[in-house]
Amino acid sequence: MKEYDVIIIGAGIAGTGLAYNLNKECPEKKVLIIDAKEPGSNASYGYRNIMESLQKEYNFPYEHMYKGMKIGIEDRIFFTLNRKFYFIDYKKICNKLLRESKAEFKKGFAKEFNSKILKTDKENYKFKYLVDCSGSSFFIKKKLRHKLPFRYWMAKTRVLKNDLNLLKPIENQLYKKLISKPKIIKEDIVGNPCTPVLPLVYKNIAFLGDSFGNPVTSSACGIKPILDTSKILSKAIKKNNLRLYEKEWKKRYLEIYIRYLVPKYYTYHKLKYFQKFKKPTSWFKLIEQFEKYPELFETMFDGEKQFKLPKETKKIFHKSSKIFQGAYYIYLKYKYYKMSKFYRIN
Known part of the structure; x- marks a missing residue:
């Protein structure tokens, strides 16, 4: 039976990104990636935009700038x-x-596991650390009966004849003016978890990517936070201390996730008895503020930093909106506090 320092289940951006960063942090580690399909085959949608900082850091090939x-x-x-x-x-x-990680890749279905052995449909492997990057299949979380992410990005995508993926537009969408008679060759419903759930670590098992709700809820740019989180996990594995992973991730990201979740809750969470008190903010007024303060939009789009709204921007929100969002913030803080207490880091 072959033995590895790290076995990664899933060859999407989380699994291959972790393997890449493990090779940078601790190249002596023996790493295996297992996936039933080819690397990157289970993406919700095949193409996406990334920011310049990420492209430069990893030197990713791109189709267009x-x-x-x-x-x-x-x-x-x-x-x-x-x-x-x-x-x-x-x-x-x-x-x-995957290529630059120098990790070993094997096709196979993960079936069962214990504290030392992963069983697949083809053979069994020994490991020191097991990392679940299985995405929305939540392979290990379901086996352990852990809680799953409780909010998801849901959208309908259309693939045009030039292979550009676009969210399904409403009738008056700008792209219809720019692209004449687009030929739609494929439509899909996509869903991505965007609410992290604890724990990130269970004994010698770690969770990364969609398997714990890693994409930032502020935008659809989930690749960057997943790759950044893979660096945190790589450093913890290098130090042979998985506890550092969850502690560092919570310190770096948890408050940001909660603050970005609050307006989503306010906008989409339907409270039967309080709907009549909710006063939605005009999207047009909000976009006008972004036009005036583009750095605010950039910060929100990046989904990384906490930010303070200018006084002028705060005024466009109704008082009831502030009250409801304050209540949602307290609710989410308590929810994650309970998660942390229930699932103590092993």
């Missing part, structure tokens, strides 16, 4: 965000990360 992004509502443009975005092929970057 955009000089900016048009920001608006329906068919009205308010302003252009002047920063570079790189349109990438998800499978290509997963294969690049």
